[in-house]
Amino acid sequence: MSRYVPPKQGRVGQFLDVAVLLAMTFGALYAPLYLGLAGSSKSVPAIGEATWESLGQNATQVAQYQALGLTDPAAAAPIILARYDYGFSWLALAVMFVVVIGYYVMMLRLSDREYRDVIAEKFDGSNGRTRR
Amino acid sequence: MTFWGFMEYAAWALSAVFGLYIVTDWLRTDATYPEDVLTSSREGEIEAMTEEHRM
Amino acid sequence: MSDFDITSDTMDGMGPHGTKVGLLRVLGPAHVWALGVGIVLVGEYMGWNFAVGKGGAYAALLACWFAGILYTCVAMIDSEVTSTVAAAGGQYTQAKHIIGPLMAFNVGLYLVFAYTMLEAANAITAGYLISEVARLTGGVVELDQRPFIVLVIMFLAWLNYRGVLATLTFNLVITAIAFSAILILFLSTSGILGAGETHHAELMAGQAALPYGWIGVLAAIHFGLWFYLGIEGTTQAAEEVRSPARALPFGTLAGIMTLLIAATLTWYICVGLIPWEYLGDGVNGSVAPLFDAARLSGTPALVWLLGIGTLFATLASANGCINDASRAWFAMGRDKYLPGWFGAVHPKYRTPYRSIIFLVPIALAFALKVPLDQVVTFSILSGLLEYTFMPLNVILFRRKWPMGVIKRGYEHPFHPIPAIALLCLCSVAYFAVFLGYGTQLVAMIVFYIVASLWFHFRRYRFVSRAAQFTMPWPRPKGY
Numbered sequence: 001m002s003r004y005v006p007p008k009q010g011r012v013g014q015f016l017d018v019a020v021l022l023a024m025t026f027g028a029l030y031a032p033l034y035l036g037l038a039g040s041s042k043s044v045p046a047i048g049e050a051t052w053e054s055l056g057q058n059a060t061q062v063a064q065y066q067a068l069g070l071t072d073p074a075a076a077a078p079i080i081l082a083r084y085d086y087g088f089s090w091l092a093l094a095v096m097f098v099v100v101i102g103y104y105v106m107m108l109r110l111s112d113r114e115y116r117d118v119i120a121e122k123f124d125g126s127n128g129r130t131r132r
Numbered sequence: 133m134t135f136w137g138f139m140e141y142a143a144w145a146l147s148a149v150f151g152l153y154i155v156t157d158w159l160r161t162d163a164t165y166p167e168d169v170l171t172s173s174r175e176g177e178i179e180a181m182t183e184e185h186r187m
Numbered sequence: 188m189s190d191f192d193i194t195s196d197t198m199d200g201m202g203p204h205g206t207k208v209g210l211l212r213v214l215g216p217a218h219v220w221a222l223g224v225g226i227v228l229v230g231e232y233m234g235w236n237f238a239v240g241k242g243g244a245y246a247a248l249l250a251c252w253f254a255g256i257l258y259t260c261v262a263m264i265d266s267e268v269t270s271t272v273a274a275a276g277g278q279y280t281q282a283k284h285i286i287g288p289l290m291a292f293n294v295g296l297y298l299v300f301a302y303t304m305l306e307a308a309n310a311i312t313a314g315y316l317i318s319e320v321a322r323l324t325g326g327v328v329e330l331d332q333r334p335f336i337v338l339v340i341m342f343l344a345w346l347n348y349r350g351v352l353a354t355l356t357f358n359l360v361i362t363a364i365a366f367s368a369i370l371i372l373f374l375s376t377s378g379i380l381g382a383g384e385t386h387h388a389e390l391m392a393g394q395a396a397l398p399y400g401w402i403g404v405l406a407a408i409h410f411g412l413w414f415y416l417g418i419e420g421t422t423q424a425a426e427e428v429r430s431p432a433r434a435l436p437f438g439t440l441a442g443i444m445t446l447l448i449a450a451t452l453t454w455y456i457c458v459g460l461i462p463w464e465y466l467g468d469g470v471n472g473s474v475a476p477l478f479d480a481a482r483l484s485g486t487p488a489l490v491w492l493l494g495i496g497t498l499f500a501t502l503a504s505a506n507g508c509i510n511d512a513s514r515a516w517f518a519m520g521r522d523k524y525l526p527g528w529f530g531a532v533h534p535k536y537r538t539p540y541r542s543i544i545f546l547v548p549i550a551l552a553f554a555l556k557v558p559l560d561q562v563v564t565f566s567i568l569s570g571l572l573e574y575t576f577m578p579l580n581v582i583l584f585r586r587k588w589p590m591g592v593i594k595r596g597y598e599h600p601f602h603p604i605p606a607i608a609l610l611c612l613c614s615v616a617y618f619a620v621f622l623g624y625g626t627q628l629v630a631m632i633v634f635y636i637v638a639s640l641w642f643h644f645r646r647y648r649f650v651s652r653a654a655q656f657t658m659p660w661p662r663p664k665g666y
Contacts, residue, residue, distance in 0.1 A: 032626055
C-alpha cells in the first residue's frame with residue numbers, strides 16, 4: 001500500500017470549512033441563551049424594612065459598606081441577602097458525567113485509529129488500511 | 133465637545149488606523165510574495181537540525 | 188501535502204531545505220514568564236472573587252490553594268512534554284504526537300476558544316475601566332465603551348502583527364507593573380509598613396465564615412480556577428524561544444510560583460477589607476476587587492496604582508491571548524487541520540499574520556455581541572477540558588516513550604502522582620461547574636462532539652498522514 005495523498009483544497013472549500021466551524025461556535029454560544037438555560041442566578045428573599053442589624057452586619061462590616069459608598073442599608077440588602085441554590089438532582093449529575101466521559105472515550109478511540117495510520121505510514125512507509 | 137466625547141472619537145479613529153495598517157500590509161504582502169514561500173513554515177524544524185548536529 | 192516527509196533525507200521539508208519563512212526565535216525565559224503570568228494576572232484583579240460569592244471567604248482561600256495544586260501539576264506536566272515537543276501550537280502539537288489527530292484537533296479548538304474568549308472578556312473589562320475613570324473624573328454620564336473595546340483589540344492585534352519580541356517585551360513591562368502593584372498594596376495595608384488596615388476577624392465573624400458550609404467550598408473551585416487560568420499558554424511560545432528546553436520549564440515554573448504568591452496575597456488583602464457578600468458579587472458589587480481594596484485604604488496614590496495595575500493586567504492578558512490563540516490557529520492551519528491558508532508566516536515580521544487577522548473580527552464579535560458570562564463560562568470550560576487532556580497525555584507519553592528513549596528537556600518528579608492528582612482535581616472541578624452551570628457544560632460538549640465528527644469524517648481527508656509526525660523520535664512502544 002502506498003502513502004495517503006490528501007486532495008488539495010481550493011479557496012471556496014477552505015472558506016466553507018471556516019464558515020461551518022464558526023457557525024457551530026456561535027450556535028453553541030447562543031443555544032443555551034435561546035433555550036433559557038444560561039447562567040446561574042442568585043435569589044434574594046423578600047424582606048421588609050432593612051436595617052444593618054436585620055442584615056446581621058457588625059460594626060466593622062457596616063463601616064466598610066459605608067466606605068464603599070453604600071450608606072443606605074436598603075441599597076446593600078440585595079447584595080447581602082442574595083444566595084445561590086445548590087440543590088441538584090443526582091440524575092442530572094450522572095447525565096453530565098456520562099456526557100463528559102463518553103466524549104473522551106469517543107475521542108480517544110477515534111484518535112487512536114487515526115494515530116495507528118500515522119505511525120504505520122511514518123515508520124513502515126505505507127498505510128496499513130486503505131481509507132479515502 | 134467634551135473631553136470624553138473627544139476621546140470616544142479618538143478611539144474610533146485610532147482603531148481605524150491600526151485596522152487599516154494591518155489590512156493594507158496584509159494585502160501588500162500577499163501580493164508581493166508567492167503563496168508557497170508564505171506557507172513554507174514546517175513544524176519540528178529545530179528538532180531536525182539538532183538531530184543533524186548530534187549525528 | 189505529501190511533498191515532504193521528515194523520515195526521508197531528501198524531502199524532509201524542514202530546516203534549510205523546507206522552511207523559507209518561519210517564526211522568529213528571539214524570546215528568552217523572561218518572555219515566557221511574561222506570557223504565562225501576563226495572561227493570568229488579570230484573574231487576580233477581577234473574576235476570582237466570584238469564588239467568594241459561591242462559598243464565602245474561607246471557601247475562596249481553599250479553592251485558591253486547591254486550584255494552585257491543580258495548576259502546579261499542570262505546569263510540571265506541561266514543562267516536561269513541551270520542553271520535548273517544542274513547536275508552535277503547544278498542547279495541540281503534543282496531542283498530535285502522543286494521542287492522535289482527533290484529540291489534537293479538539294485541543295487546538297480548546298486553546299483558540301479559551302484564549303479568544305478570554306481576550307474578549309479582557310477588552311470588555313478595559314472598556315468598563317475607562318468608563319469608570321470617565322465617571323469618577325466627572326463630566327460624563329454614560330460613556331460609550333465600544334470604541335475603547337475595539338481600540339484595545341485593534342492595538343494589541345497590531346502589536347502582535349508587527350512582531351513577537353516587541354509584543355512580549357511590552358507584556359513583560361506591564362505584567363511586572365501589575366504584579367508590583369499587588370505587592371505594594373499588600374505591604375501598605377497589611378500592617379507591615381505603617382498601621383494595618385485589614386479586619387479579617389470582624390469581617391469573617393459568624394455566618395460569614397462558611398455561609399454555604401462545605402458544599403460552598405466545592406462550588407467555589409469553579410472560580411478558583413480564575414486565579415491561574417491560562418498559565419499553560421507558555422507552551423505556545425515554544426517555536427519562538429531561543430532555547431525551548433531550558434526557557435520553557437524555567438518560565439512556566441517561575442510563573443506558577445509568581446501566581447501562587449499573587450493569588451494568596453490578593454485573597455488576604457481583599458477579604459480583610461471588603462465584606463464577603465459585596466466582594467463575591469462581581470456584577471453589582473466588587474467588579475475589580477483589588478481596586479476596591481485600594482479605595483478602602485483611603486490612599487489616593489494606591490487608588491491610582493491599582494487602577495493602572497488593573498488596566499495593565501487586562502491589556503497584558505488580552506495581548507498574551509492574541510499571541511497564543513493565533514499560534515494555535517496557525518499550527519492547525521500549517522498541518523491542514525484547518526484551511527492551509529492560515530499556515531502563513533509574514534516574511535518581514537515573522538508572525539502568523541493571517542491567523543492574527545482572522546481572529547480579530549471573531550474577538551470583536553465575542554466582545555460586542557455575546558453576553559459576558561456566556562463567554563467567560565465557555566472559556567473556563569474549554570480550559571477544564573484541556574486540563575483533563577493533560578494527564579492522559581503525560582501518561583501515554585511516558586508509556587509510549589519510556590524514560591531514556593528520547594531526550595527530555597525537563598522530567599517532572601513523582602510520575603504518575605501529578606497526573607492522577609490532576610485527573611481527580613478535574614473531576615471535582617467538573618462537579619463545581621455542574622453546581623450552577625451544568626447545562627452550559629453539556630451544550631459545550633455537544634459542540635465539541637459535533638466538531639469532532641465533522642473533523643473525523645470530513646476535514647481529516649486534507650491532512651497528510653506521516654508528515655504531521657515531525658519529532659525525530661523512535662516508534663512509540665506498542666504501535
